[in-house]
Amino acid sequence: MTRALVLGGAGFIGVAACKELMRRGVETIAAGRTDRPYGTFTSYVAFDRSDEQQLKRALEQVEPDVLLDLACYQPIDVPAVTRHFHGARYVFVSTGAVYPNLDGRPAREEDFVPLTGEPTPSLDYSDGKRWCETFLARDRELPWSVIRPPAVFGPSDHTLRIAAYLQRVEDGGPLLVPVESYERQAGLAWVKDIGYACALACDLRKDLTHKAFNASFEGVSVRDLIEGIALAMEKPARIHPMPFMQIPEGASPYGPDPGRSAGYVLDRARKELGFEPSSLEDALAETLAWYRVARPSHPGYANRAEEQAIADSA
Ligand SMILES: NC(=O)c1ccc[n+]([C@@H]2O[C@H](COP(=O)([O-])OP(=O)(O)OC[C@H]3O[C@@H](n4cnc5c(N)ncnc54)[C@H](OP(=O)(O)O)[C@@H]3O)[C@@H](O)[C@H]2O)c1
Structure with missing residues (x-):
């Protein structure tokens, strides 16, 4: 039986990944810094991975075959994994933000090119992930694989981005969207699908060493998302396209930011990982069930009156 240690396993994507791993019969041990009550997972260990000694001790204690890492943001954490992880696969959860601006072209895995030189001490989220991937690309000893999700939504979405659209459809619109890109494929994914992609990447029967994979919906635009929400909520989709910059x-x-990529190409993920995205309808049904109970509010919703005024004056 494969044993997986899931760093960040109690987080948004981590819970979905743990569920899918357990469904597949993988012995799953979640990890994070916070002490969590016993029973949330089959097993859980608390440690701070940014403390190399704590990481070392946890890896010695658990001896995982697979380390699924959803809590790696800084390149300094990558060589620490190389030094102390001796299992069969390290799965690094990256982000689509590593891709350069592609002017509306869907991103292929090879569009990320490792950086040259050395990282500066303080890196923002995207650069941190780019440097993590660069350090991995330079490392031919660690048996790594990479999953690159775009913006992920689903129940308990702490980014609250999906709530921004749910709230605006619920209040009857309007929804201000970029005229240049709202009908293009967007970089979106359901949390359950990303958990599934992570679990697929942990399957040791597949040779995935030194490969990165996109995982997302395919062909879903922001327009499709809004219309899907409207259908599920039995509300009108009052879409108001306007220039992105305004x-x-x-x-x-x-967004989608017209200068960025237009979603992902999934050919490699389908062929080599066996990934297939779910339907948007299923993802929205589950997300809406959460929204109706949790009533989350996106911070941008505080400026709703300004949006109404813009739409009214058009
Ligand atoms: N959510 C998205 O839309 C999205 C999109 C693209 C990529 N991703 C990537 O997917 C991964 C997971 O994202 P998420 O949204 O699920 O994040 P999340 O909900 O914040 O989960 C991250 C988990 O990592 C744990 N953690 C953080 N720092 C740690 C440390 N130093 N040592 C041990 N555990 C630590 C946290 O638990 P404790 O607080 O208990 O430590 C938390 O449960 C991230 O790498 C993110 O970059 C996410």
Whole structure:
């Protein structure tokens, strides 16, 4: 039986990944810094991975075959894994933010090119992940694989980006979206699908060493998302396209920024990982069930009156 240690296993994507691993019969041990009550997972260990000695001790204690890492943000954490992980596969959960601007072209895995030189001490989220991937690309000893999710939504989405659209459809619109890109494929994924992609990447029967994989919906635009929400909520989809640069901050958190990529190409993920995205309808049904109970609010919703005024004046 494969034993997987899931760093960040109690987080948003981590819970979905643990569920899928357990469904597949993988002995699953979740990890995070916070002490969590016993019973949330089959097993759980608390440690801070940014303390190399704590990471070492946890890896010695658990001896995982697979380390699924959802809590790696800084390149310094990568060589620490190389030094202390001696299992069969390290799965690094990266992000689509590693891709360069592709001017509306869907991203292929090879569009990420490892960086040259050395990282500066303080890196933002995207650069941190780019450097993590660069350190991995330079490491031919660690048996690594990479999953690159785009913006992920689902129940308990702490980014609250999906709530921004749910709230605006619920209040009857309007939804201000970028005229240049709202009908293009967008970089979106359901948390359950990303958990599934992570679990597929932990399957030691497949040779996935030194490969990266996209995982997302395919062909879903922000327009499709809004229309899907409207259908599920039995509300009108009052879409208000306008220039990207004029959209108030927080009104359309998924953008999509017309200069970025237009979603992902899934050919490699399908062929080599066996990944297939679910339907948007299923993802929205589950997300809506959570929204109706939790009533989350996106911070940008505080400026709703300004958005209404923009739409009314058009
Ligand atoms: N959510 C998205 O839309 C999205 C999109 C693309 C990529 N990703 C990537 O997917 C991964 C998971 O994202 P998420 O949204 O699930 O994040 P999350 O909900 O914040 O989960 C991350 C988990 O990692 C644990 N953690 C953080 N720092 C740690 C440390 N130093 N040592 C041990 N555990 C630590 C946290 O638990 P404790 O607080 O208990 O330590 C937390 O449960 C991240 O790497 C993120 O970059 C996410």
